[in-house]
Amino acid sequence: MFSAVLCFRMTSPYFSQNMTVVTRRAEKVARCTAAVAPLRSRRGDADAISSVAVKVEEEEARISQKTASLTTLDGSQDLLQLATAQPKLESDALSLSSLGRRRRQIKVEYDEGGSPVKTEHWEPPDWKKQLAHIREMRSSRDAPVDSMGAEKCYDAEAPANVRRFQVLVSLMLSSQTKDQVTAAAMQRLREHGCTAEKLLSTDEETLGKLIYPVGFWRNKVKFLKMTSAMLVKDYGGDIPDTVEGLVRLPGVGPKMAHLAMDIAWDQVSGIGVDTHVHRISNRLGWLMKPTKNPEATRKALQEWLPRDLWSEINWLLVGFGQQVCLPTNPLCSLCLNQHSCPSAHQSSPAKLLKVQSALSPSSTSSLQAKTESGQETDVNADTINEPQSVNLATQRRKLNRKVKH
Template identity: 90%
Template sequence: MCNAVLCFRMTSPYFSQNMSVVTRRAEKVARCTAAAALLRSRRRDADAISSVAVKVEKEEVRISQETASLTTQDGSHDRLQLATAPAKLESDALWLSSHGRRRRQIKVEYDEGGSAVKTEHWEPPDWKKQLAHIREMRSSRDAPVDSMGAEKCYDAKAPANERRFQVLVSLMLSSQTKDQVTAAAMQRLREHGCTAEKLMSTDDETLGKLIYPVGFWRNKVKFLKMTAAMLVKDYGGDIPDSVEGLVRLPGVGPKMAHLAMDIAWDQVSGIGVDTHVHRISNRLGWLMKPTKNPEATRKALQEWLPRDLWSEINWLLVGFGQQVCLPTNPLCSLCLNQHSCPSSHQSSPAKLLKVQSALSPCSASSLQVKTESGQETVVYAETINEEPQSVNLTTQRRKLKRKVKH
């Protein structure tokens, strides 16, 4: 009975007409609600615009009063700023009329180059001219480093890995040692067999006789055997191809590592700074501030010196320090940089005699050596292993005079 009544109501024309009336009323109510909401929003916007307009009027009145009291001397710039205020407020009113009460977004603009932090590139004055003069004085390439340096001490006919090992050994022996002594020791080692396997199996006494009298030869015997054992175990008798790997070896410091990378691997990783480069760089004023050790000098030089000169600067300054810019009593009168060098003609004969008398009873083996985690740290004494200053100075001066004339 209920189902029949329900079916009758659903099919009745009266019921269908009432449903359409209800639907039309609901749609009309929804439209009225939307229209009311839109009207309220427009009223809020109109109120906001009117409030902004009132502010503009008040600001114009205030500006007119202030401009009247400004003097002609100081008021031109202020009137320009105050005159732009009404335009700004009007633009705010226009924006508010188009965007309603939404929060305004701020646009950030950057001036070209204005926000960049500029750091000036420091470089010493006249360094290019001084370097050209040093090249001219080193043009004959007759310094000890040119014929007996690490580039000349290895066997050119040996396999590549043996040549690289011999370069490293010659650098280890050259620390605080004259090039003549290092070259003679390397010649004896090559005749004995200068490979990592051979040095590892050689007893300490025999190895000491082969490298004597290099500076700190007892310590270097230990370092050579320890290094050879590490290279055989970890690198198959070859040397590491990175500065990080080289400085882990006993007795190898940053100077040796960078020179080994340049000579053995033909890779420029840094400047090899020894006592000559350290001394001459400070004398020429090539550093922003004086340095106390070669490692600090290396870092300071690499900050400004072009990278394409890093490989050349070592042998240039080393040979220059061996012939002209001596550790004590430098030959400034024969140097082409005597007029631009800040340390020119500042050597003191009295101080020279005092230093020579104090160092005369000493020997290279009596200097202290500090070892830190297997690394050799040498207390530098520049005058110990240099050429004797009293020997052939006259001949040296005559040779340099002839070179300058030609």
């Protein structure tokens, strides 16, 4: 009878259905089935086993979904940590991108299209043609600077250090002084003994008589004494071989320093800009913006003028300014650049247009007359045959006499 009951139990559809449900899952379901096996004899046992299996199935499904979601997040083990870190990463990226944009706006200029603005090299129009015309007008080399400039005032037979010192002295004396006066003063100094040691031992009164009548001669006497003392102490009577060392000397400016480097040391360190170079560069439009002093002109010229022309440009423009492009009443009618110069005929009187037909260029280039003091003074072509200007001067003298009386 026991065998019949067992056979009926195993072959009953009810029990076969329950067994299928129990065994279709993994080992966890088997463990749960083994735990409730003693209760299978009761009808309610099947319901308990079925509910446990369903819970296990739901738990496994939930675990599998969580695992899949974690896998899609690059294998991260903590979904909450990623969720909290994501806004921070986005905010950091946004701040970095905005910072990068601000830096780019500061360092690089952009046009309306967003492309970088390229700075082109500026140079004045027709400057090469104008420079060629100036070379042609200066081809005779008969201006005062050609025969009495700083490079002509030193003793060629003196030692090298003495020659360099004499170049510096002539440059110091040439400030606000005509080349003729500077050359005469240098001749007297050379006869006296133009070395740093000799000038240092000479009293100021004697030194003043030797350099008179150069411009501001009293101040230059003090500068020569102080400079000689520094050169004897620090350079053994020679001059510094750098612009920085030269400008530290009393009475020596940037123009003198650059010219001294060129003439004395044969090194081109910059353009020597005096009043002639400053005036002519502004008149020809060789500067992007008008300048107010020679030092500003030097910096503006050096920005575009080729370096191989820095040494030549000084004596070219100085002689051109002494003969044609005069400070007052320039001879624009004789200038080959009168058709390209933006300042042509603005400072010169209209009557100069007729001078060219009356006088030849050789006679109008530079006429000189000696004054009672022995100093040579330039007489321009526009001062010839001017009865009206003479009458005006006579009338002024008569008026001054009446005022005094």
